[in-house]
Structures are given as structure tokens and as C-alpha cells.
Amino acid sequence: MGAGEENSSVMHTRLQHWLDQARERLMQVGPWLALLAFAAAGTIHFLPDRKAHVYFVALAIAFAIIVGREVGRVIGDSRAMLCASAGYIALAMLVPVFVVLADIHFAVGRVDRRVTVPYPPVPIIIKNSPLGGLFNASYDHQIGLQLANKVSPSEFTKPKPGYTHVFTVGDEGADWVLHGNEASFSYDRHDHGFQADWSTSGGLVSFPDVPIDRLVYQYVTFDCRVTDALGVPDLGLRLVVDDPSIASAYKEIAVYELGSLNRQFVAKLSEFWQKYEVYALGLTESPKAAQLSHAHDKDTNKINKVVFFITDAMLNRSARGTVWIRNVVFSTSRQFTQ
Numbered sequence: 001m002g003a004g005e006e007n008s009s010v011m012h013t014r015l016q017h018w019l020d021q022a023r024e025r026l027m028q029v030g031p032w033l034a035l036l037a038f039a040a041a042g043t044i045h046f047l048p049d050r051k052a053h054v055y056f057v058a059l060a061i062a063f064a065i066i067v068g069r070e071v072g073r074v075i076g077d078s079r080a081m082l083c084a085s086a087g088y089i090a091l092a093m094l095v096p097v098f099v100v101l102a103d104i105h106f107a108v109g110r111v112d113r114r115v116t117v118p119y120p121p122v123p124i125i126i127k128n129s130p131l132g133g134l135f136n137a138s139y140d141h142q143i144g145l146q147l148a149n150k151v152s153p154s155e156f157t158k159p160k161p162g163y164t165h166v167f168t169v170g171d172e173g174a175d176w177v178l179h180g181n182e183a184s185f186s187y188d189r190h191d192h193g194f195q196a197d198w199s200t201s202g203g204l205v206s207f208p209d210v211p212i213d214r215l216v217y218q219y220v221t222f223d224c225r226v227t228d229a230l231g232v233p234d235l236g237l238r239l240v241v242d243d244p245s246i247a248s249a250y251k252e253i254a255v256y257e258l259g260s261l262n263r264q265f266v267a268k269l270s271e272f273w274q275k276y277e278v279y280a281l282g283l284t285e286s287p288k289a290a291q292l293s294h295a296h297d298k299d300t301n302k303i304n305k306v307v308f309f310i311t312d313a314m315l316n317r318s319a320r321g322t323v324w325i326r327n328v329v330f331s332t333s334r335q336f337t338q
Contacts, residue, residue: 121335122212124205124306124328126183128175132205134185135174136165164189164312164319166201176203182326187310189231189319200236202309203325208244211302214256214280217330220306221277224261224325226269231319233269234262239280240305243298254300255286260314273326277335303330 126132166187167173176183185203226233241254258264258278267274280303308325329335 119216119332121329121331122210122217124207124330125181126176126178126203126205126325126328128178131207132203133175134166134168134201134203136163136201137199163199164201164310164315166203166310182324184322184324186322187315187320189312189315189317199312200309201311202236202307203323204240204305204307205328206242206305208242208304211241211304212330214239214301214303217303217332218280219277219331219334220280220328221275221331221335222325222328223273223275224269224308224323225271225273226321226323227271229269229271229319229321231316231321232262233319233321233323234260234310234314235269235323236260236309236311236314237278237283238307238309239283239303240307241298241300241302242305252305253298256280256283256303257286258283273324275327280330 164187166185168175168177168185171188176185183203187201220237220239224235226235237258239256240252242251243253244251246253261276262268264278265274265276267276306328308323310323
């Protein structure tokens with residue numbers, strides 16, 4: 001055998017010996033490192049905001065196990081073996097932590113599914129007739145007087161200018177103008193003539209199939225703005241309970257009112273969108289609706305209509321503008337801090 005072949009044989013023997021040692025050590029340390037990886041990955045799943053800390057601890061444990069074992073094997077240093085032992089102990093502690101976190105996670109999930117009753121926010125989509133539209137109380141009042149006096153429908157006339165009325169466009173129309181999730185109507189407060197504090201005009205939307213309990217859904221939020229305004233704009237809000245069993249046009253058995261956004265909130269109405277959040281239980285209850293004879297045996301907390309209104313008294317004469325509403329949502333808790 002030549003010198004070259006002898007050297008090659010020696011190198012092959014050394015390589016085989018090194019591979020055998022590496023395989024032996026991997027078999028000794030590998031299961032521990034696999035268990036460490038599993039525990040670390042599971043812990044990150046339950047503590048995602050502590051990912052960096054878990055990575056650091058896992059690397060420190062792996063370093064302690066591998067380096068401590070190797071140094072202890074080579075030099076027999078008891079301190080190195082102690083370092084490896086500390087790594088095993090830390091790993092033994094990490095695994096129970098993962099198990100406890102998993103148990104807590106699934107236990108909380110079981111409790112949530114068993115006890116918690118979800119009350120997700122309820123968005124209200126503004127629609128036109130028959131579930132929504134515009135109303136002019138002063139105009140309706142005069143028609144009511146004509147009906148009471150048995151005036152024929154052919155003799156109905158609009159009241160003369162001198163009241164706040166709402167319309168779609170061109171001083172006419174009884175429906176909202178719908179633009180995607182936004183809805184609008186225009187208003188005009190005339191210079192002279194008819195004026196009454198009780199007279200209200202505005203837009204409404206009803207949702208008889210999804211009554212909202214104001215004792216549960218205590219907040220209603222919406223975005224509002226007024227464009228092309230002449231004078232200082234203002235707007236009121238009513239949460240209404242309609243009784244569908246009543247045959248007449250006036251089905252309201254409970255009315256909860258906020259008389260003015262400008263008086264209630266720091267954010268005044270302007271051409272820019274403002275978000276308003278109203279506490280439903282803090283609104284003023286209308287005594288007129290509460291005194292109706294048919295209301296005493298009804299649930300007067302199941303809101304099924306929202307009204308945005310303007311009164312003669314809210315506006316200066318010659319005031320006009322266009323009211324925009326969007327994102328009307330009922331919720332169980334406050335959605336933002338004003």
C-alpha cells in the first residue's frame with residue numbers, strides 16, 4: 001500500500017469516526033431540540049406579541065444544551081455540564097408553560113362560547129318608501145286641517161312659503177337622495193309666514209323587522225355634515241318605537257329625542273364630516289307618545305325607527321342647506337371618545 005493510499009484510508013477512517021460521533025450526539029440532543037422547537041412554536045402561537053422574547057429564550061436554551069454538553073464531553077468541566085443541565089431544566093420548564101397556556105386558551109374559548117351572548121353592532125341602511133323618506137310636519141298639519149274640514153283632495157294646496165320644509169331637489173320630492181352608503185336631503189327656512197315651534201321636517205328610516213332594544217344597544221353613532229349652508233345649520237335626532245298593529249298613520253308609542261346636535265356636542269355641524277355618538281338612555285322621552293292609551297302594554301324600548309329632523313325654532317330665517325347622513329350604527333358600548 002502506498003503512502004497516498006494510506007493517507008486516504010486514514011482520512012476516510014477519521015471522517016467516518018466524526019460522522020458516527022455527530023450522529024450519536026444528534027440522536028442524544030436532537031429530540032430535546034425538537035421538543036424545544038415545538039414548545040417555542042406553541043408558546044408563540046398563544047403569545048404572538050412576545051415572539052422576540054420566546055426566540056431569545058429558545059436560542060439560549062439550545063445554546064446551553066449543545067455547548068454545555070460538548071464542552072463537558074471534551075474537557076470534563078463540571079461547570080459546562082451544569083450549563084447543559086440548566087438548559088434541560090429550562091426546557092423542562094418551557095414545556096409546562098406551553099401546556100398551561102394551551103389549557104388556558106381553550107378553557108377561555110369554552111367559557112366564551114358557553115356564557116357570552118354576542119351583541120354585534122347593528123348598521124342601519126337608509127332606504128326610501130315604504131321604509132323611509134322625508135316628511136314636512138307643517139305641510140302635513142295643514143292637510144290634516146283640510147281633511148278635518150272635509151275639503152276634497154282636489155282642493156289640497158301646499159302651504160305658502162314661511163316654514164321650514166325639506167325636499168329632494170328643486171324644492172320638490174319626498175325621498176332621500178341616496179349615494180352609496182350616504183343619504184341626503186335639502187331644507188329651506190322661508191323668510192315670512194308660517195312658523196311654529198312644534199313644526200318639524202326631516203328624514204326618517206324604519207326597520208320593523210330588526211327592532212333594537214335600547215337597554216342593550218345604548219349607543220347610536222352616525223356621520224353628518226351640511227353642505228351649501230346658509231345660516232347656522234343644526235339637526236335633531238329621534239329614536240322611535242312604532243306599533244305596527246296601529247292602523248292610523250301615527251304609530252309612535254315611544255319617542256326619545258335629542259333636540260340639537262349643536263347644543264349637545266362640541267363638534268358643530270359644518271361642511272366636513274363629523275362623527276356623533278348619542279347615548280340612547282340619555283335622550284328626552286316625549287310625554288305625548290308615552291301618554292297614548294295603547295302604549296301601556298307595549299315594549300317601549302324596542303327602537304324600530306330613526307328620525308333626523310329640523311324645526312322652525314332651530315334655524316334663522318332664510319336658512320337653507322343640504323343634510324348628509326352616513327354610517328348609522330347601534331352598538332352596546334362606546335365606539336370612540338369625543
